[in-house]
Amino acid sequence: MLDRDQLSSLVRLIATTRPDEIGCDECLEEVDRFVEMKLAGLDASEAMPLVQDHxxxxxDCREEFEALSRALRAVEGS
Ligand SMILES: [Zn+2]
Known part of the structure; x- marks a missing residue:
């Protein structure tokens, strides 16, 4: 059984978690598209707000995003 403290932190967790959030798996699936949009000068955070939000x-995902940005920029610059 959950005690009172566990229960209230669980309720807080549910209350603050928006149903339209994505997790790391979904984020990593989308992040290369997100980076490409940014490099193309498009408003990626407008088009993919859930990725931006995550x-x-x-x-972890931000580091992945930055590494990918650097890699793609390096490719474009060559
Ligand atoms: Zn993540």
Whole structure:
């Protein structure tokens, strides 16, 4: 059984988690498209707000995003 503290933190968790959030798996599936849009000068955060939202919150995915940006920029620059 959950005790009172566990229950209230669970309720808080549910209340603050928006149903339209994505997780790392979905983010990583979309992030290359996201980077390509940005490099093309398009408003990626407008087109893919859930990816932007996740990148703002998740350090791992942001690092992935930055590494990908650097790699693609390097390819374009060559
Ligand atoms: Zn993530």
């Amino acid at each position: 990148l703002d919150k998740c350090r």
